[in-house]
Amino acid sequence: MKAHERIAATVSLQCPDRVPLAPLLDHWAAPYAGITNAVLMNDSEQRFNAVLKTAQDFRWDMTFLADTANVTLLKAGVPARIKLPGIDLPENSTHQFDEIGAMKDEDFDILEKDGILGLGTVLIPRIYPEMNIEQTLMDVDQAGRQITDQAIKLRAKGIEPAVGFVIPGPSFEYFCFARSVNKALLDIRKHPAKMKSAGKRFCEDILGLAILTSSQNAIQRVFIGLSRSSPVFLTSKHFEEFILPELDFLVNGLIDADITPVFHCDTNWTKFLHYFKRFPKARCILELDSFTDIFKAKEVLGDHMAIMGDVPSTLLAEGSKGEVLDYCKRLIETIGKGGGFILSSGCSIPLNAKVDNVMAMTEATEKWGWY
Amino acid sequence: MQLQLSRAFSALEEEQVYQIIDEHLAISGDPLLIVNELSTGMEKVGQLFKDDEYALGELIYSGEIFKGAMEKVKPFLKEGDDKPLGKVIMGTVEGDIHDLGKNIVITLLECSGFQVIDLGVDVPASKFVDAVRETGADLVGMSLLLTTAMDSLRQAVKSLNDAGLRSRVKIMIGGAPTSERLKEDVGADFYGRDAVEALAIAKRFFNQ
Numbered sequence: 001m002k003a004h005e006r007i008a009a010t011v012s013l014q015c016p017d018r019v020p021l022a023p024l025l026d027h028w029a030a031p032y033a034g035i036t037n038a039v040l041m042n043d044s045e046q047r048f049n050a051v052l053k054t055a056q057d058f059r060w061d062m063t064f065l066a067d068t069a070n071v072t073l074l075k076a077g078v079p080a081r082i083k084l085p086g087i088d089l090p091e092n093s094t095h096q097f098d099e100i101g102a103m104k105d106e107d108f109d110i111l112e113k114d115g116i117l118g119l120g121t122v123l124i125p126r127i128y129p130e131m132n133i134e135q136t137l138m139d140v141d142q143a144g145r146q147i148t149d150q151a152i153k154l155r156a157k158g159i160e161p162a163v164g165f166v167i168p169g170p171s172f173e174y175f176c177f178a179r180s181v182n183k184a185l186l187d188i189r190k191h192p193a194k195m196k197s198a199g200k201r202f203c204e205d206i207l208g209l210a211i212l213t214s215s216q217n218a219i220q221r222v223f224i225g226l227s228r229s230s231p232v233f234l235t236s237k238h239f240e241e242f243i244l245p246e247l248d249f250l251v252n253g254l255i256d257a258d259i260t261p262v263f264h265c266d267t268n269w270t271k272f273l274h275y276f277k278r279f280p281k282a283r284c285i286l287e288l289d290s291f292t293d294i295f296k297a298k299e300v301l302g303d304h305m306a307i308m309g310d311v312p313s314t315l316l317a318e319g320s321k322g323e324v325l326d327y328c329k330r331l332i333e334t335i336g337k338g339g340g341f342i343l344s345s346g347c348s349i350p351l352n353a354k355v356d357n358v359m360a361m362t363e364a365t366e367k368w369g370w371y
Numbered sequence: 372m373q374l375q376l377s378r379a380f381s382a383l384e385e386e387q388v389y390q391i392i393d394e395h396l397a398i399s400g401d402p403l404l405i406v407n408e409l410s411t412g413m414e415k416v417g418q419l420f421k422d423d424e425y426a427l428g429e430l431i432y433s434g435e436i437f438k439g440a441m442e443k444v445k446p447f448l449k450e451g452d453d454k455p456l457g458k459v460i461m462g463t464v465e466g467d468i469h470d471l472g473k474n475i476v477i478t479l480l481e482c483s484g485f486q487v488i489d490l491g492v493d494v495p496a497s498k499f500v501d502a503v504r505e506t507g508a509d510l511v512g513m514s515l516l517l518t519t520a521m522d523s524l525r526q527a528v529k530s531l532n533d534a535g536l537r538s539r540v541k542i543m544i545g546g547a548p549t550s551e552r553l554k555e556d557v558g559a560d561f562y563g564r565d566a567v568e569a570l571a572i573a574k575r576f577f578n579q
Contacts, residue, residue, distance in 0.1 A: 093466065093519070096517075098468060181431075181471050182471075186431070186432060186435060189432060231426060233428055235424070235428070238426075313518040350518035
C-alpha cells in the first residue's frame with residue numbers, strides 16, 4: 001500500500017497492510033537537520049527541507065509540516081504573545097506562549113458581531129504593537145501558498161501531509177489563550193451567555209476557514225486542538241454545556257465537507273472518551289499524548305474511530321531504545337489489533353528526543369507492524 | 372454560621388459566601404471562625420477534586436472566592452492571627468514559562484494557611500538557592516511543563532545539594548513530565564501528581 005492508502009484504510013477502520021507511522025513533528029526537525037530552532041521557525045524553505053529530511057530518513061507515512069513551529073501561523077492564530085527562540089529565548093529553545101489576557105470582557109461582543117477577523121483587528125496590535133491585520137492576512141496568505149506547494153512536494157516523495165488546517169479547538173480553547181486560562185474558566189461562571197454567543201460565531205468562522213484552506217491545499221484532514229476542555233479542567237456538566245455543542249458543529253461540518261477531523265487531545269481525556277462515540281463512525285482520528293489511557297481508548301472507541309499515539313515525550317527524551325521498542329510493540333499488538341491505529345509520538349517529539357529513540361519507532365513499525 | 376459557610380464555600384456559592392461573612396462580621400463575630408470555616412470548605416473542595424467531582428476550573432474558582440472572602444476578613448484579624456503554617460518556595464524551573472500548575476498549587480497552599488514565596492517562571496537554579504538562604508523556607512516546590520526543562524530541574528536540585536542546603540530543605544516536584552521515577556532520578560523528595568497532592572505533601576511535611 002502507498003502511505004496515503006494506508007492512512008485512509010486506517011481511518012475507515014479497514015485493515016491496512018501495516019500500521020502507519022506518523023509522529024508529530026515540529027521543533028525536533030531543527031536539531032535533526034542541523035539548523036537552529038530560530039531558523040526553523042522563521043525560514044519556510046529550511047523548515048520544509050528539515051521536515052522532508054526527517055520524514056524520509058525515518059520512513060514515515062505521514063508528517064506534520066511543522067505548522068506548530070511556523071511563526072506566521074502562530075502569531076496570526078494564537079491570541080497570546082509568543083516568545084521566540086533567537087529573540088526572547090536561546091536560539092535552540094522551543095517557543096512558548098505568554099498568555100497576557102489580551103481579550104477584554106467587551107471583546108466578546110466584537111467577536112459575536114464582527115467575527116474572527118473583527119476580533120483579530122483588535123487583538124493583534126494589542127499583542128504585537130508592530131503588527132496590523134492587513135499585513136498579518138497577507139503573511140498568512142503567503143504561508144498558505146507555501147504549505148500548498150510543500151504538500152505537493154511531500155506527496156511526490158510518497159509521504160502524506162498530516163493536516164491542512166489547525167482549528168485551535170472549540171472557542172473555549174481559543175479564549176484560554178486570548179483571556180488566560182484562569183479568566184476563561186471564570187468566564188464559564190460569570191459570562192456564560194456571552195461565551196456561548198461569541199463562541200458560536202467563532203465556530204462558524206473557523207469552520208469556514210478550515211474548509212476553504214483544506215480545499216486550497218488539498219489536505220483533507222483538519223487538526224482540532226483539545227487541551228483545556230479536557231476533564232482535567234472541566235466537569236462533565238460544563239463540557240456538555242460549553243464544549244460538546246461546538247464540537248458537534250465543527251466535526252459534522254468538517255465531515256460534511258469530506259474532511260477528517262483529527263482530535264489532538266492533550267492531557268488526560270480518559271473520563272470523557274465516551275463522548276467521542278457521538279461522532280460519525282470511521283471518519284475521525286483520536287490523537288493522544290500519553291496522558292489519556294490509550295488502552296482504555298481502544299476499548300471504548302476502537303470500533304468507532306482511528307486512534308493515534310502515544311509514545312511519551314519523556315520516553316523519547318530520557319528512555320532507552322529498548323524501552324521505546326517495547327512500548328511501541330505493546331501499542332502495535334494491542335491498539336493496532338485489527339487495524340484503526342497510527343503509531344505516533346505522544347504530542348510533538350520533544351526537542352531533546354534521542355535520534356535512536358525516534359528510529360526505534362520506525363524499527364518497531366517495520367518489524368511488528370505488518371498485518 | 373459555621374456549617375453554612377463551609378457548605379456554601381465548597382458548593383462554590385460565591386455570593387452566599389460573602390453574604391454569610393458580611394452578616395457574621397456585622398454582629399462582631401469572631402473573624403478566626405470565618406477563616407477556619409473557609410479552610411474546612413477548601414478541604415472539602417480538595418476532596419471533591421480527588422473524588423473527580425470537581426476539575427481544575429472548580430479549584431481555581433474556589434481560590435478566587437477564598438481571596439474575596441479574605442479581603443473582607445483581613446481588616447478584622449489581629450496581629451498573629453494569620454501566622455503561617457509553614458513557608459514554601461515555589462517556582463517554574465529555568466527554560467519554562469508555564470505557570471498554570473504552579474499558580475494553582477500556590478492558591479491552594481495560601482488558602483490553607485501557608486506562606487508562599489513565588490519565584491515566578493523561568494527560575495535559574497541559583498535563584499532557588501538564594502531564596503532558600505534568604506527566606507529560611509523548609510520546602511521548595513519546582514514545577515515544569517516542558518520535557519526539555521527536565522535538565523533545569525536536575526540542575527536546580529543539584530545546586531541546592533552543592534550549596535549544602537539539602538539537610539534543611541525538602542524538594543517537591545510537579546508538572547506534566549514529572550513522575551516518581553523522575554523524582555528518584557533528580558534526587559527530589561516528593562512528587563505531586565496534581566495540586567491537591569502537592570497541598571497534601573505540604574500538610575504532611577509541616578505536620579498539619
